[in-house]
Amino acid sequence: MCGIIGRVGSDDAIDTLLTGLENLEYRGYDSAGVAVQNGSGIKVQKRSGKVSELKETIDSRLADGQVGIGHTRWSTHGPPTDENAHPHTDSTTDVAVVHNGIIENYAELRSCLTARGHEFTSDTDTEVIPHLIQHYLDSGWDNETAFRMAISELEGSYAVAAMLSGEHVLYAARKGSPLVVGVDEGTDGYFIASDVPAFLEFTDTVTYLEDGDVVVVRPNGVEITDLEGRDVSRDLETVDWDPEQAGKGSFDHYMLKEIFEQPTSLTQTIEGRIGRSASEITLEDFPPGSFTDVDRVLFVACGTSYHAGVYGALALNQAGVHAQALLANEYSVAAPPVDGRTLVVAVTQSGETADTLGALRRANEAGARTVTVTNVVGSTAVREADESLLIRAGPEIGVAATKTFSSQAVVLTLLGQRIAADVTGDPSADLDSFLPSLSNLPDHVEYVLEESDAERIARRYRESPSYFFIGRGLGYPVALEGALKFKEITYEHAEGFASGELKHGPLALVTPETPVFAVFTGEEDEQTLKNAAEAGTRGAPIVAVCPDGHPALETADAHLEIPDLDPTLAGLVANVQLQLVSYYAADALGRPIDKPRNLAKSVTVE
Known part of the structure; x- marks a missing residue:
């Protein structure tokens, strides 16, 4: 669940790498780092914290490298420290590696490498990769072969990008974690990344790598083979996303x-x-x-x-x-x-x-x-x-x-x-x-966005210790999703229930400080209304998510209006109201909405 960016071009790489890391920060944001070839070997700069904090401390000596790799991390092995941030290097700093995934046999590999005299400075599984590459280089193998042999020893999931001192080349491989190549032939620029947004403002021409692919990126082109070196063919595709x-x-x-x-x-x-x-x-x-x-x-x-x-x-x-x-x-x-x-x-x-x-x-x-x-x-x-x-x-x-x-x-x-x-x-x-x-659903959603009272309601109940979301039929998954959004970005306790389940245990937790958001889709609303009333008699504030004029408004304490729609669609519009409630509640509480703690966008490890 980390973000990888690599770039080979004809001008300075550092600004491009930092832009790519900012674009990838949704994949991980507890540490970040870059490494570049700048004519005097590989230079690495990394630290715990966000990409913006890395940018503030970038050494000017990094700015003249034309080849580089970068990484933004979501921790799996080892806490988010400067030492555990990527890129990781071998003992001589002749090899730099970034990695997404989990190396399941890293303990065994690390033990063997330590016995051979390799010294490790982090708690991560990733650090075994540059040391493996170094081991094969020391055994007399050329750069590409050393990379392939190191990769062949890895068990688990990985997307790996590596850079070796003395050549303007990137090596990369994938197994179980995403990796995509970007091609901008107009400026002789080539990219490697874990996701397209990393380089979308530079090129929309991509090749998606598959498990077992090894890619070698040079200033004059990209070569894709399998682990044994046999050529493989991967299509070039155009991504139709606007960079904006x-x-x-x-x-x-x-x-x-x-x-x-x-x-x-x-x-x-x-x-x-x-x-x-x-x-x-x-x-x-x-x-x-x-x-x-x-x-x-x-x-x-x-x-x-x-x-x-x-x-x-x-x-x-x-x-x-x-x-x-x-x-x-x-x-x-x-x-x-x-x-x-x-x-x-x-x-x-x-x-x-x-x-x-x-x-x-x-x-x-x-x-x-x-x-x-x-x-x-x-x-x-x-x-x-x-x-x-x-x-x-x-x-x-x-x-x-x-x-x-x-x-x-x-x-x-x-x-x-x-x-x-x-x-x-x-x-x-x-x-x-x-x-x-x-x-007409997009128009109904537009109406809700323009007329929603979600911000006022979110601020009204922002001091509550717990929040319940209930729904019946197709309102049930909307209640689950509303509760998930709320807990993800507010860090407050929230639970979603099928409305009929409220009385089978959860009602014991209801107090006058437990707002209950009740979703009415137009299907079996009478039962949901009864369940909401059960919470209301215990003093809970009831927020009805329903059309104007709905019977629930006779007893509700607040109203999030949705149009009167087919029950199959009503829940989708109700969901938009609950998204807004979560957003405005998190904003009122000062939470880092786009970067909630402990979470990443794409969960690419089991």
């Missing part, structure tokens, strides 16, 4: 910007997927009849994507299709039986989530049909699933997912309608009314 999408613009935080981008991201998600008659669904690779051989559907995902999976599973169950959402990290130890008539849908924003990829691979091995729903073209999940469906939300930098959840839920809703029609013979909704409503 990856910036904050006039917003104080990426999260707020991305919340307000939802009308645009939803428009992109829906575009071209509703037929001209507005009564048919047209999913790119899934025409009618694509799922006639499916008996049941399993959604596997983590975190926010799991909540989107719950949304999709509930919608399918209501349509008469056997569906279930499973946490990907539990799927590996408790996977239900699957066969060729089971459809496993892996939902992952980045397409690189380690737990979700593990579940996807297990489903593939068991013979299930697999589909991935993701935001990233060329990601590992896209390559490893049988089929894929993109959410097209654009880049999301804020650690707390916002626009990607709404786009995931919409895509899963459309996919669910296609599956339901194929399996049962009929879609679960009246498409003549549902699809026009879906087309």
Whole structure:
């Protein structure tokens, strides 16, 4: 869950590396560092803290290097200290390495290297890599062979970029962690990074590396081979993200910007997927009849994507299709039986989530049909699933997912309608009314963003010790997601429940200082209203997320208005209100909203 940037070019690398690190800071922000070739060997500067703190202390001697690597860290092995920051070097500083992932056999390797006289200065697993390379260099091997031999000894997951003294070359390899090459032939610039936003303002031409790939980047080109040195072919692709999408613009935080981008991201998600008659669904690779051989559907995902999976599973169950959402990290130890008539849908924003990829691979091995729903073209999940469906939300930098959840839920809703029609013979909704409503969803979200009372309500209850979110049916995953957003960025206790579960234990925690956010979707609202009333009689303030004129307003203490929509869509608009509540509560509490403690955007380690 760390950010890697590497660059080979014809001008100074340091500014480009620092820009790349700033663009990647959503992947990790407890330490950062850079290393460059500057004509007198490799120079390294690193420290604990944010990239901005590294920039303030950059030594001017680093500024004339044309080749360099950088890293922003999210700690797994060793605390966030100056010593544990990347890049790591060998004893002679002739080798510098940055790494994302976990080296599972690092203890064994470190013990062997120590016995050979190597001295280690950090607590990290990464430090064994430059020492391994040094060991093979000392044994007489050339630079490229030494790198390959060192990589061949690593067990676990990794994306590694290395630089060796005396040559303007970068070496990189991947296994289980993402790595992408950027090509800007106009200025002879080549990039290596863990994610496209690192270099998006410099080039939009990329090659996604696959597991087992080794790449050698020189000033005149890029060579990709397997670990044994055999040539492999990887396509060049153009990323259709506008570089400005990856910036904050006039917003104080990426999260707020991305919340307000939802009308645009939803428009992109829906575009071209509703037929001209507005009564048919047209999913790119899934025409009618694509799922006639499916008996049941399993959604596997983590975190926010799991909540989107719950949304999709509930919608399918209501349509008469056997569906279930499973946490990907539990799927590996408790996977239900699957066969060729089971459809496993892996939902992952980045397409690189380690737990979700593990579940996807297990489903593939068991013979299930697999589909991935993701935001990233060329990601590992896209390559490893049988089929894929993109959410097209654009880049999301804020650690707390916002626009990607709404786009995931919409895509899963459309996919669910296609599956339901194929399996049962009929879609679960009246498409003549549902699809026009879906087309108008971006406008409804725009209305909520313009008229929301979330900031006032968030400040009103910001001193509360605990917060509950409840919903029924499709309001339940929205309650789960609302609570997750709140705890992620406010650091306050928040829990989401199916509304009927409130009386089966959680009600014991309700006090007059426990605001309860009740989501009303227009489906079985009477039961949710009863459950909210149970909390209200214990003195809890009730915040009703519902249309104007709803019966809940007769007893609610506050109101977050949503339009009166189809129940399948109402929860998605209610979710926007809860995102705003979380944001404004965190802002009032002075939290670092885009960089919540202990969290990173893309969880690429298990």
